[in-house]
Amino acid sequence: MAIQISENGRLFTLHTKNSSYQMFADPFGTLLHLYYGKRTDGENLSDLIFRTDMGFSGNPPEAGSDRTYSLDYLPQELPSSGVGDYRDDCVRIRHADGSCAARFLFDSFQVSKGSYSLPGMPSLYDTDAETGETLTITLREACSDVRVQLLYGVFEQADIITRALKVWNGGQTPVDLEKVLSMSMDIPFGDFDMIYFAGRHAMERTAERLPVRRAGVRIGSVRGTSSHQYNPAMILCSPNADEDAGDCYGFCFVYSGNFTASAQQDQRNQTRIQMGIHPDFFSFRLAPGEVFCAPQVILSYSSRGLTALSRSYHRILREHMCRGPWKHARRPVLINNWEATYFDFNREKLLAIASQAAELGIEMLVLDDGWFGKRDDDNSGLGDWFVNTEKLGGTLTDLSEQIHRMGMKFGLWFEPEMVSEDSDLYRAHPDWALTIPGREPNRGRNQLVLNMARPDVRDYLLERLTDILSNAKIDYVKWDMNRSICDIFSSCSGTERTGELYHRYVLGVYELLEGFLARFPHILLEGCSGGGGRFDAAMLYYSPQIWCSDNTDAVNRLSIQYGTSFFYPVSAVGAHVSACPNHQTGRSVPFRTRGDVAMAGSFGYELDLNQITDEEKEQVREQINSFRYLYSLTHEGDYYRLTEPGKDDFMAWEFVDENREHAMLTIVQTESFGNPVPIHTVVKGLDPAKKYRCLMNGAVRSGASWMGAGLTPDRILKQYESLVIEFVRES
Numbered sequence: 041m042a043i044q045i046s047e048n049g050r051l052f053t054l055h056t057k058n059s060s061y062q063m064f065a066d067p068f069g070t071l072l073h074l075y076y077g078k079r080t081d082g083e084n085l086s087d088l089i090f091r092t093d094m095g096f097s098g099n100p101p102e103a104g105s106d107r108t109y110s111l112d113y114l115p116q117e118l119p120s121s122g123v124g125d126y127r128d129d130c131v132r133i134r135h136a137d138g139s140c141a142a143r144f145l146f147d148s149f150q151v152s153k154g155s156y157s158l159p160g161m162p163s164l165y166d167t168d169a170e171t172g173e174t175l176t177i178t179l180r181e182a183c184s185d186v187r188v189q190l191l192y193g194v195f196e197q198a199d200i201i202t203r204a205l206k207v208w209n210g211g212q213t214p215v216d217l218e219k220v221l222s223m224s225m226d227i228p229f230g231d232f233d234m235i236y237f238a239g240r241h242a243m244e245r246t247a248e249r250l251p252v253r254r255a256g257v258r259i260g261s262v263r264g265t266s267s268h269q270y271n272p273a274m275i276l277c278s279p280n281a282d283e284d285a286g287d288c289y290g291f292c293f294v295y296s297g298n299f300t301a302s303a304q305q306d307q308r309n310q311t312r313i314q315m316g317i318h319p320d321f322f323s324f325r326l327a328p329g330e331v332f333c334a335p336q337v338i339l340s341y342s343s344r345g346l347t348a349l350s351r352s353y354h355r356i357l358r359e360h361m362c363r364g365p366w367k368h369a370r371r372p373v374l375i376n377n378w379e380a381t382y383f384d385f386n387r388e389k390l391l392a393i394a395s396q397a398a399e400l401g402i403e404m405l406v407l408d409d410g411w412f413g414k415r416d417d418d419n420s421g422l423g424d425w426f427v428n429t430e431k432l433g434g435t436l437t438d439l440s441e442q443i444h445r446m447g448m449k450f451g452l453w454f455e456p457e458m459v460s461e462d463s464d465l466y467r468a469h470p471d472w473a474l475t476i477p478g479r480e481p482n483r484g485r486n487q488l489v490l491n492m493a494r495p496d497v498r499d500y501l502l503e504r505l506t507d508i509l510s511n512a513k514i515d516y517v518k519w520d521m522n523r524s525i526c527d528i529f530s531s532c533s534g535t536e537r538t539g540e541l542y543h544r545y546v547l548g549v550y551e552l553l554e555g556f557l558a559r560f561p562h563i564l565l566e567g568c569s570g571g572g573g574r575f576d577a578a579m580l581y582y583s584p585q586i587w588c589s590d591n592t593d594a595v596n597r598l599s600i601q602y603g604t605s606f607f608y609p610v611s612a613v614g615a616h617v618s619a620c621p622n623h624q625t626g627r628s629v630p631f632r633t634r635g636d637v638a639m640a641g642s643f644g645y646e647l648d649l650n651q652i653t654d655e656e657k658e659q660v661r662e663q664i665n666s667f668r669y670l671y672s673l674t675h676e677g678d679y680y681r682l683t684e685p686g687k688d689d690f691m692a693w694e695f696v697d698e699n700r701e702h703a704m705l706t707i708v709q710t711e712s713f714g715n716p717v718p719i720h721t722v723v724k725g726l727d728p729a730k731k732y733r734c735l736m737n738g739a740v741r742s743g744a745s746w747m748g749a750g751l752t753p754d755r756i757l758k759q760y761e762s763l764v765i766e767f768v769r770e771s
Contacts, residue, residue, distance in 0.1 A: 221316025256304030264525025323539030451516030484523025615641025
């Protein structure tokens, strides 16, 4: 069974196929964390906790004169605040009398079939292939009527455990939540490294690794989104862990707003891991009878290194987070006009790009920014979602029908959450923008942010989106968001609720997205926030693919897509071939290499195909055919990272299909030297007992031989040159 209850309903063990997670409600009511790691048989492991008098670690009143019982070192599932645990707390409550002390004691539990859901927020859902189970543990605050429900979901075969929590005010007076993290877990033994994913706009999700010591490692965002700077996911692993071996714990936050994630050793060298909504700029008033739900965290454990951990996340996000008709359907090969024209386009330019694209086999034209309102640059027009018929030389209906007559689909760019001050919308509703009275607002990209917590804002946006999509043949929408959020103030709520606005903004975005997809379920929605500024698990609930980065330079994309792959499946990655010299870096990379790098994602083009050579046009045809042929391999198969950025003079990665019949290995030479040495790379994922033919040289060997001896390409590659090598099983 996935959820095992014993010791008179005090011992809780969650089992997945390869892991176990155990908690124990001790005689004093503290819910202790005992174990998370390789699968066990569920026996009580509470004797792993060795109690001592630590000194300067006080004792709760129920312990009496026992100085060996202290919240300051016990491993807990829900650390209390202000009552003797001096480490980071998980839930902080300001009571009506101004105090913030809270001691959470075990009250009851419930086991139910099926995975839990969270009102207004994404979470993993059940499918025909696997239905989860839920353990709910209720804790009561010792001196008030506040209750906390800890939610644990188990997807046994997927090796996934989820955590979330709900805070309920059962009292007669309001309480203010000043901190509500979704999960906290103490690992009693071992040293660990933390792998996190940092960066900036156009250089997102660079993998970084630091040892966790008493100084701790902490990442997060207070930008209103999950951000380019830190991704809301992290890995805790043994210092010797690599792709194929070592203990690895993954933590992935299903949320698109401010977050914090941390790991820190305490005075006994235990490691406390926490993840949740960032407490800075956060407070939430909970009236009597109200409930606050914290977002979900997806946990997974691997004893077999980072590759196995990543595979668990790829599968669970692809199968139990992504929804809709595009979950598994092949995505159309698209061309986006942005880097070809920017704002400088008209109907003739668009049709010329579309005509050439259709001739080469491209399946969809996406019209990016500039088709609406007064929008010839990024200083005006946002919010005025009315078609600029003068610029388009007619209606959007006419344009979309012309594109469809070419045999192509048609897509459209929106940035619904933003407003320009030079817009009819802002002039009519300046109070809809997030600004602080009496203070000049901070501008990003010369635009302001609409208050998505307001129902009237969401109603307006849904009305405009509905009108546009109902009057044209639109198959795809790119939903962008191009600045960080600040100037937090709401004219429609009291000042005591300002701390709720960041969270209510995110909930408003989710509600608008849900309403949009309910009206247009056939639409392929691609998420975007200046590229990868909101690339998180929660957005995959609405958009099965996300524009990975505004940086389309193929060499930079190697590290960006490498970091992305630790948690997110290739099917979620928007990747395009763009012009050279590249618009972001000025680098020139062979056209074939640009295609091979973009093939590790949902594929498309970001250039004017009328400006490329005949040889490159032929390569476009080849790339499109390859993408179609390899789609099930790249988008449904297993992904292997074969190299690490900066460690070799090449990058390599591999796809292997589910039945291990077909594999594809890609190599990109990143550095070049005089008198070069040959490349040699490992091969992974094959069946050791089967024979495979390498299509590069025709050699036939067993999977065991290929994986044991590796592969040496039959030629020297120039800098930025790529090579794709397929392996097919011999019948």
